[in-house]
Amino acid sequence: MLGYRYPGDSCPLRIGSHAIIRAGTVIYADTTIGHRFQCGHHALIRAEVTIGDRCVVHHKCTLEGRIGVGDGVKIMAHVYIPSGTLIGSMVFIGPGTTFLNDKYPMRQAAPVQGPRIEDHVTIGGGATICPGVTVGRNVFIGAGSLVNKDVPPDTLAYGVPARHYPLPDSLSRGNLPELLLPQTDLWGSQSDDSWNK
Numbered sequence: 584m585l586g587y588r589y590p591g592d593s594c595p596l597r598i599g600s601h602a603i604i605r606a607g608t609v610i611y612a613d614t615t616i617g618h619r620f621q622c623g624h625h626a627l628i629r630a631e632v633t634i635g636d637r638c639v640v641h642h643k644c645t646l647e648g649r650i651g652v653g654d655g656v657k658i659m660a661h662v663y664i665p666s667g668t669l670i671g672s673m674v675f676i677g678p679g680t681t682f683l684n685d686k687y688p689m690r691q692a693a694p695v696q697g698p699r700i701e702d703h704v705t706i707g708g709g710a711t712i713c714p715g716v717t718v719g720r721n722v723f724i725g726a727g728s729l730v731n732k733d734v735p736p737d738t739l740a741y742g743v744p745a746r747h748y749p750l751p752d753s754l755s756r757g758n759l760p761e762l763l764l765p766q767t768d769l770w771g772s773q774s775d776d777s778w779n780k
């Protein structure tokens with residue numbers, strides 16, 4: 584279902600050219616998505632979400648609304664992103680990652696504050712990113728990590744809670760455009776070299 588209306592909505596859903604939207608997905612009104620978007624089955628993207636060009640949201644992801652996502656971002660299956668989360672460009676988010684926005688839920692009425700993920704970050708599968716945390720540019724977060732404090736740029740972070748280590752040379756050059764930007768899928772027949780033009 585595209586452009587799902589809710590009380591108080593003010594503008595339609597906007598999606599750029601060459602989108603691939605798979606069955607079972609629901610995207611609300613008041614959301615704007617760029618060109619060459621692709622999503623899996625049963626993705627949920629609620630209102631007031633802005634997503635840039637060449638982004639992928641795999642199956643069964645939930646984007647709760649009031650979220651910003653840059654260009655060239657790949658969000659793998661079963662990722663949960665609450666309101667107030669900001670994600671930069673050229674970011675990879677591994678499957679089953681959970682972002683959080685409320686440090687003391689139901690015990691304090693403080694405004695929610697989602698994490699901020701800067702450009703070229705990679706987040707391994709099953710990580711948990713705590714409320715209000717900033718993950719700096721080019722950071723690599725290991726699988727299953729609990730990230731409960733800010734991570735400085737160019738850092739390798741892993742563990743529960745995540746500890747910070749120097750980023751090895753082999754991971755230091757940021758996320759590769761040829762891996763993030765083509766609009767292809769394991770089960771699709773399409774090829775896409777337009778990302779390089």
Ligand SMILES: CC(C)(COP(=O)(O)OP(=O)(O)OC[C@H]1O[C@@H](n2cnc3c(N)ncnc32)[C@H](O)[C@@H]1OP(=O)(O)O)[C@@H](O)C(=O)NCCC(=O)NCCS
Pocket residue numbers: 677678706707708709723724725726727728741742743
């Ligand atoms: C963090 C990561 C990059 C480290 O890789 P690496 O530099 O090759 O490190 P190693 O595998 O040699 O492990 C080094 C040490 O860190 C530990 N370690 C590695 N990854 C860890 C993780 N995610 N959490 C906790 N400890 C970890 C290892 O057990 C090892 O400890 P030891 O020296 O006591 O034996 C990698 O393990 C990882 O988590 N990658 C993300 C994978 C992923 O989620 N992909 C998603 C798409 S499928």
